Structure formats: C-alpha cells, structure tokens
Amino acid sequence: MSILAILISLGLLMFLAYRGITVLLLAPLMAALAVVLSGDAAALLPSYTVTFMSQLGGYLAKFFPLFILGALFGQLMADSGAAHAISEGLVKRLGTRHVILTVVLACALLTYGGVSLFVVAFAVYPIGAQLFQRTGTPKRLLPAAIALGSFTFTMTALPGTPAIQNAIPIPYFQTNSFAAPGLGIIAGLIMLGLGTWWLKGRASKAQAQGEGYGVHKDEALEESPAPAAQMGMITALIPLVMVIGLNALLTYLVFPRIDFSYLSEAYPALDPAGATGMWSILIALACASTWLVISRWKQWADLKTTVNNGCFGAMLPVFNTASEVGYGAVIASLTGFALVKEAVLGLYPTNPLISEAVAVNVLAGITGSSSGGMSIALSTLGETYREMAVNAGIDLELMHRVAALAAGSMDTLPHSGAVITLLAICKLTHRQSYGQMFMMTVAFPMLALIAVVTLGSLVGSF
Numbered sequence: 001m002s003i004l005a006i007l008i009s010l011g012l013l014m015f016l017a018y019r020g021i022t023v024l025l026l027a028p029l030m031a032a033l034a035v036v037l038s039g040d041a042a043a044l045l046p047s048y049t050v051t052f053m054s055q056l057g058g059y060l061a062k063f064f065p066l067f068i069l070g071a072l073f074g075q076l077m078a079d080s081g082a083a084h085a086i087s088e089g090l091v092k093r094l095g096t097r098h099v100i101l102t103v104v105l106a107c108a109l110l111t112y113g114g115v116s117l118f119v120v121a122f123a124v125y126p127i128g129a130q131l132f133q134r135t136g137t138p139k140r141l142l143p144a145a146i147a148l149g150s151f152t153f154t155m156t157a158l159p160g161t162p163a164i165q166n167a168i169p170i171p172y173f174q175t176n177s178f179a180a181p182g183l184g185i186i187a188g189l190i191m192l193g194l195g196t197w198w199l200k201g202r203a204s205k206a207q208a209q210g211e212g213y214g215v216h217k218d219e220a221l222e223e224s225p226a227p228a229a230q231m232g233m234i235t236a237l238i239p240l241v242m243v244i245g246l247n248a249l250l251t252y253l254v255f256p257r258i259d260f261s262y263l264s265e266a267y268p269a270l271d272p273a274g275a276t277g278m279w280s281i282l283i284a285l286a287c288a289s290t291w292l293v294i295s296r297w298k299q300w301a302d303l304k305t306t307v308n309n310g311c312f313g314a315m316l317p318v319f320n321t322a323s324e325v326g327y328g329a330v331i332a333s334l335t336g337f338a339l340v341k342e343a344v345l346g347l348y349p350t351n352p353l354i355s356e357a358v359a360v361n362v363l364a365g366i367t368g369s370s371s372g373g374m375s376i377a378l379s380t381l382g383e384t385y386r387e388m389a390v391n392a393g394i395d396l397e398l399m400h401r402v403a404a405l406a407a408g409s410m411d412t413l414p415h416s417g418a419v420i421t422l423l424a425i426c427k428l429t430h431r432q433s434y435g436q437m438f439m440m441t442v443a444f445p446m447l448a449l450i451a452v453v454t455l456g457s458l459v460g461s462f
Contacts, residue, residue, distance in 0.1 A: 001037070001038060001039055001336075002038040002039070002334050002335045002336025002337075003336035003339060004037070004336075005034045005035075005036075005037030005038040005334070005336065006034055006038075006331055006334060006336050006337065006340065008034075008037060009030045009031070009033050009034035009331070010030075010331075010366050012030055012033070013027070013030045013327070013366070013367070014366055014367070014368065016030075017367075017368060022320075023320045023323050023324060023372075024319055024320065024323050026323075027052075027323035027324055027326060027327040028048060028052055028323070028326070028327070030327060031047065031048070031052055031326070031327045031331065032044055032048065034330065034331060034334060035047050035330065035334070038335070038336060040334075047330050047333065048330075051326075051329050051330050051333050052326040052327070052329060053326065054329075055325050055328075055329035055379065056322045056323060056325060056326035057322075058325075059321070059322040059325040059326075059375060059379075060318065060319075060322050062171060062278075063164065063167070063168070063318065063321075063322075064314075064318055065282055066162075066167055066278065066281060066282060066285075067164065067314040067317060067318035068311055068314040068318070069282055069285040069289065070114060070116060070162065070164065070285060070314070071116055071310050071311065071313040071314035072285075072289055072307065072310035072311055072314070073114050073115065073239075073285050073288055073289045073292075073310070074114070074115040074119040074120075074310065074313075075119065075306055075307075075309050075310030075313060076289055076292040076293065076306060076307075076310060077110070077113075077119070077239065077292065078115070078119050078122070079300075079301075079306040079309075080231065080296045080299070080300075081231045081236075081299075082231055082235075082236035082239065082292070083110055083115060083119065083120065083123040083124075083236075084123055084127070085231040085232065085233055085235070085236035086106060086109055086110060086233055086236045086237065086240075087106040087110075087123060087124050088127065088233070089232070089236070090105055090106045090109075090233075091106075091127060091131065092233075096131060096134060096135050099128075099131040099132060099135050099137055100137070100141070100145050100196060100199045100200055100203060101200075102131065103124060103127075103128040103131065103142070103145040103149065104148050104149040104192070104195070104196060104199075105149065106124050106128075106149065107120050107121075107124055107145075107146055107148075107149025107154075108149040108150075108154045108192075109237070109240065110123070110124070110150075110240070111149065111150045111154040111155060111161075111163065112158060112161055112240070112244070113237075113239065113241075113243050113244065114162040114240070114243040114284075114288065115240075116313070117150040117151060117155070117418065118418075118421060120146075120149075121146055121150065121421070121422050121425050122425060124146060124149075125142070125146065125425050125426060128142050128145065129142060132213055133213045136207055136212045136213055137203050137206075137207070137213065138202075138203065138207075138211050138212070138214055139214050139216060139426070139428070140214065140428060140432045140433045140436070141199055141202060141203055141433070141436055142426055142428075142433075143422050143423055143426045143428060143433045143436075143437055144195075144199055144436035144437045144439070144440045145199055145440075146422060146426070147412070147422060147437050147440050147441050148191070148195040148196070148199070148440040148441075151408065151412060151418060151440075151441050152191045152192075152195065152408060152440060152441060152444070152445055153187065153188035153189075153191040153192050153448075154188075155370070155408055156187075156370070156404040156407060156408035156445070157184045157185070157187040157188035157191065157401075157404070157405060157408075157448065158184055158185065158188045159177070159178040159179070159180075159181035159184045159185065160177050160178050160181075160244050160247050160251075162177065162243055162247065162281045162284065162285060164321075164371050165370050165371055165374065165404050165407050165408060166404050167277075167278060167281060168371060168375055168378065168403075168407075169374070169378060169400040169403045169404060170274060170277040170278055170400070171271075171274045171275070171278070172378045172382035172383075172385075172386065172403075173382075173386060173389075173396040173397070173399050173400045173403075174271065174273045174274040174396065175277060175396055175397050175400040176251045176276070176277030176280065177247060177251065177277055177280065177281055178247075178248065178251055178252075179396075179397035179398075179400035179461075180395070180397040180398050180401035180456075180461045180462070181462075182461075182462040183398065183401055183452045183455060183456060183461065183462060184401055186448075186451065186452065186455070187401075187405055187448035187449070187451065187452050188448075190444065190447060190448040190451055191444050191445055191448050194444045194447065195439070195440045195444050198436075198439055198440075198444075199436065199440075202436060216427065231296075235295075238291065238295075239288040239289075239291055239292050240288075242284065242287055242288040242291060243284045243285060243288045244284075245284075246280075246283060246284035246287055246288070247280050247281055247284040250276075250279070250280035250283060250284070251276070251280045255272075255276040255279070260272035260276075320369070320372070321369065321371045321372045321375060324369060324372035324373075324375065324376060325375045325376060325379055327376070328375070328377075328379060328380055329379060329380070331376075331380075332379075332380040337380075341380070341381065341384075350392065351392070352385050352388035352389050352392060352394060352399065353394065353398065353399065353402050353453050353456055353457060354453060355385070355388075356377070356381075356385050356399060356402055356406065357402055357405075357406040357449060357453055359377045359406075360373060360374050360377045360403055360406035360407050361373075361406045361409050361410045361449075362410070363376045363377045364377075364406070364407050364409070364410050364411040365410030365411065367411075368411065368412075368413060368416040368418075368419075369411060369416070370407040370408050371407065373407055373410075373411060374403055374404070374406070374407035377403075385399060386399070394456075394460075395456075395460055395461035397461045398460065398461035401452060401456075401461075402449070402456065405445065405448060405452055406449055408441070408445050409446045409449055410442060410446075411441075412437065412438075412441040412442055413442070414430055414434060419434065419437060419441075422437075
C-alpha cells in the first residue's frame with residue numbers, strides 16, 4: 001500500500017503542477033497525502049514539522065546564497081543592457097545567414113556566464129523573433145533554439161558553469177563546478193552539434209516547402225531597446241568572463257593552497273573539501289555583480305529597483321525547489337520507498353553511474369524540474385551513491401557530471417515549468433513547438449548522457 005501511496009502522490013503532484021498550482025502548496029499537501037494513504041496518519045504532523053521542514057531548511061542553508069546571487073547577477077545583466085548588447089553583437093558578427101546558431105550562441109554565452117535562463121529568454125526572444133521574421137525562418141523553431149542555448153549544455157555539461165544544476169552535486173561528492181571537464185565538454189559538443197544540425201535541417205526543409213515565418217497576430221516586436229546602444233559587446237562580456245575566470249582561479253589556484261584546518265574548532269561541521277567549490281562560485285558571482293554596479297554607476301536608471309527585483313526573483317525558484325526536497329524527504333521516510341530504492345539501486349548494482357542516471361532522470365521527469373529532481377535523488381541516495389562509487393573505484397567527479405547531465409534530460413517534459421514559461425514568452429503552444437523542444441532538451445541530452453556514462457565506464461573521468 002505504501003508504494004501505491006507514493007505513486008498516487010507523485011502522479012497528483014505532476015498533474016496538478018502541470019495545471020499551474022504552485023509547488024509551495026502542492027509539495028506539503030502531496031507529502032501529507034502519501035503519509036495518510038500509506039496507513040500512518042499518526043505521523044502526519046511530525047512528518048511535516050520535522051521531516052519536511054528540516055529538509056527544506058537544510059536545502060536553503062546550502063543553496064540560498066547561490067540562488068539569490070545568481071538572480072541578482074542576471075537582473076543586473078538585463079537592466080544594464082549587457083544581455084541585449086551581447087545578443088546584438090552576435091547578430092552583427094554572424095549576420096542573418098546563421099540565425100539559428102546566432103540565437104543559440106547568444107543564449108549560451110549568457111547562461112554560461114551566470115544569467116538566469118528566464119532572464120535570457122526574455123532578453124533574446126525579441127532579437128530572435130526579428131531575425132527569424134527577416135529571414136523567413138519558421139517562428140515555431142524559435143523556442144527550441146532558445147532552449148538549446150539555455151537549458152542544455154551550458155546548464156549541465158560545460159565545466160565551470162555557475163548553474164544551480166552544476167552546483168547541487170558539489171556537497172554530496174566533495175567536488176567543484178569543473179568536475180570531469182573533458183567529459184563535460186564532449187557532452188556539450190554533442191548537444192550543441194546535434195541540436196544545431198537538427199534545427200537547421202528543419203528550417204531548410206520548412207523554407208523549401210514555402211512555410212516562412214508564419215502569421216502571429218498577437219506579436220508586437222520592438223526594434224532595439226535603448227540600453228543596448230550604450231554598451232559594446234566586449235564591455236558586456238567582461239562580467240561573464242569574470243564569473244568563469246574567477247571561479248576557475250579560486251577553484252584551482254587559490255583555495256587549494258589555503259590550509260583551512262584552523263577553522264575546524266570554530267566550525268566543526270565544516271568540510272572545506274566540499275565547501276570551497278561553492279565558495280568559488282559565490283565569490284565569482286558577487287565580484288561580477290559588483291563590477292556591473294560600479295562600471296555602470298552613472299547609467300543606472302533605478303539601481304535600487306534592479307537590486308530588489310533581482311533578489312525577489314530568487315525567492316520563488318529557491319522555495320519551489322526546497323519544497324520539492326522536503327517532499328522527497330517525506331517520501332523517502334515511508335516504508336514503500338525502501339523497495340523503490342532497492343529497485344533503483346538494483347538495476348545496475350555494479351555500476352552506480354547508470355543507477356544514478358536513471359534515478360535522477362526519473363525524478364527530474366516527475367517533478368518537471370532539473371534542480372528539484374536531482375535534489376530529491378541526491379538528498380535520499382547521495383550518500384549511497386558516493387559509497388558505491390568509492391567501492392567501485394569510480395571517480396566522484398564523474399558521479400558529479402553524470403548527476404548534472406541526468407538532471408537536464410527528462411526535466412523538460414510537457415508539464416515542466418521552464419517549457420511552459422518559454423512557450424508563453426514566445427507566444428506559441430505545445431502543439432506548435434514542443435516537438436522540436438523535445439529533441440533539443442530531452443533526446444540529444446539523453447544521447448550525451450549515454451555517451452558520458454559509456455566513456456566514463458570504459459576510461460574513467462577526464
């Protein structure tokens with residue numbers, strides 16, 4: 001009965017989230033439903049006040065600084081005109097012959113530099129729509145191009161990316177954001193190469209059939225926002241380079257040379273090996289944000305509003321994900337979950353890479369969230385996977401990269417909040433555009449994941 005309770009709870013969570021009900025309410029309600037249906041109604045309140053809330057609070061303690069600094073940096077990039085300047089700069093350099101690649105690279109540069117994917121979508125959509133319209137490229141392909149640049153290789157594959165999906169595995173495997181860089185680059189090239197090739201092929205076929213951009217009556221495209229004209233592309237790239245460069249400098253040169261043993265008495269729970277990877281990202285984001293504020297000091301129309309909007313923008317994503325982690329903790333406490341855990345671990349008991357990839361994929365697909373699914377999987381199975389990897393002689397950096405890649409495969413099924421939001425920004429429907437988005441964000445990332453797991457199993461991490 002406990003397994004049935006878990007399935008009913010998960011099914012309702014997925015269905016109601018797709019219908020637009022907030023996870024902030026759904027997560028505790030569906031967790032409570034699972035507890036009651038499993039036949040342990042007496043544990044209803046303790047499961048909420050002790051299990052759910054303690055795990056929610058623990059997640060906030062680990063990742064709230066990253067969410068708020070990332071959202072602030074993204075808002076500063078958008079309001080300073082830097083995001084638009086980068087997009088316009090790529091258009092000028094690549095022209096209109098490579099419109100799909102231009103949109104993909106614009107999104108990739110911004111997200112790899114730490115800008116929120118939702119901020120990127122809002123910033124790039126008007127430029128992409130103008131380019132697609134000018135060249136007769138079907139607009140229905142635009143969400144897929146934006147998704148390829150924002151939701152895939154820069155989110156989970158490329159080494160050093162400050163995306164939350166690349167940071168979540170750090171404390172579980174005591175790694176850093178540059179874990180398994182060679183394999184990450186290979187996965188990124190697979191996604192970028194296959195995605196661009198596929199979209200260009202679809203566009204050429206549609207244009208040969210005379211499809212064109214299409215008629216979109218509710219669309220009103222503005223030409224060029226004023227802030228973009230005030231900043232050159234090179235200047236706009238400086239904060240993005242700072243994020244990646246400082247992150248690498250601190251990760252490989254600065255922190256490894258510092259002896260943190262003197263902190264053990266004051267902070268006995270601190271594990272520097274697992275903390276410095278997160279510290280590197282936080283410092284890099286903080287420095288880049290400070291640079292944007294100071295370097296554009298005279299150009300800010302309303303800096304206070306920008307800072308407030310950036311910080312407030314982090315609230316909903318971080319609490320949504322933390323609520324999903326709390327939900328996962330309650331589910332993990334039920335007796336039926338022990339059977340589910342054994343089934344997942346028993347799929348490939350000698351290869352934790354495959355087991356981890358399956359678990360993270362399934363949970364990301366159910367929750368419709370890459371960060372939420374990975375957080376649930378690692379909070380419940382992270383220690384087990386770490387022990388399995390150590391016993392099997394598998395590099396923990398490889399476990400980190402596989403977890404991140406798996407989180408970015410099944411997370412964008414039709415009920416995903418990211419998919420729904422992107423389609424709303426582009427003023428298109430699932431029927432018009434989801435098929436191509438599926439190829440970009442599910443099919444090709446899955447191929448990249450399989451390639452990394454295969455290479456990692458054969459030759460190890462590099």
